[in-house]
Amino acid sequence: MPAETRGSVRQRKGKATTKADELPPLNARVTELNSSDDEAEEKLQEEPKPKPTPKARAESEDEYSPWLDIARVLTFLLVASAGLSYLISGGDSFTWGLKHPPKYLRRTWWEEQFVGYIPDNTNPLVASRRTETDPTPPVKQKSPLSIPIEELAQYDGTDPEKPIYLAINGTIYDVTANRRTYGPGGSYHVFAGADAARGFVTGCFADDRTADLRGIEEMHLPRDDPEIDAQYTAAQLAELREKELGDARQKVHDQLAHWVRFFEKNPKYPRVGFVKREKGWLEKEPRRKLCDQAEKGRPKRKAPGQE
8 A cells, every 4th residue: 555545544543533532421411411400400499489478378368268168058058948848838938937837846736645645543444454464554545526517617727726627427637737738729628627528439529518428329320221221121120220239339338438548547637536416417418419420420231241
C-alpha cells in the first residue's frame, strides 16, 4: 500500500476518534438528568403554599350544608304524616283533624274492652260454671244493647257525636269504622240505622229497607209458563213446584247467611246488641210485593228433560 494511502487512513481514524471523544459518557448524561429532576423537586418542596384566605375557607365550608338534609327529612315526615292521617281517618283529614276518630282512638272504646271483663262472684249463673279444675275467676261479660227499631234510626251517621249502627236479621253491629261507606253520602248509607235484611238479599236497597222476609223466596221461583207447564202432568207439576220452592228458600237462606257471617267475622264491625221489637210485629206489617229488580230477575221454568 502506498504511503500516502496509509497516511490518509490514519488521518480518518484519528478524526473519528476525536468526535467520539467530544461526546460525554452515557452515565454522565443520566446523572445530569437525574440531578436536574431532583433540583426541580426540591424547588417545588421549598416553595411555600399560599394560605387560604377567610373568604376561600368560607366558600369551602359552604359547599356542604346540613339544612338541605334537614329539609328532606321534614318533607318526608310531613308527607308520611298526611298519608297516615288520611288512611286512619278513612279519608276524613290529612292533618289529623279527625271528625270521626276510629274506635281504637276513642277512650270509650277502650273502656268497653276492659268493662267486659269484670269479676262477678255474686252472679249465680257465672259461679255455677266454675269447677275445681278451672281456677279462672268468673267474669261478667258486658251486657249487649237492646235498641228499639225506632231508636236505631238515630244511629244512621247524621249525628257525628253518635256511632253508626247497622242491623241485619235482628243483630246490631257498629260500622263506625267505615263511615265513608255507611255514613251520609256513602254507597251503603241506606243500611245504617235500620234492619234491612230484605234489602241485603234482593238488592233493592231503597225499597226493601226492612227485616220482613216474607215472600222473598219468590225471586228464585220460576215464572209460570202455560206452554211449558202443559208438558207436565198435574202431579209432576205439583212435585216440581214443591222442589222449586224448597230450592228458592235455601237460596234465600244462603244469601242472608253470607251477609250475617260477613259482619260476624269482620273485626272492624263489633256486635253491640239486638233490635228490640214488640211481639207479633211481623203480622202487623203489610205483606210486601217483590221489588221490580228481583221480579225481573226471576228464572224461567224449563221443559221436561231440560231441568
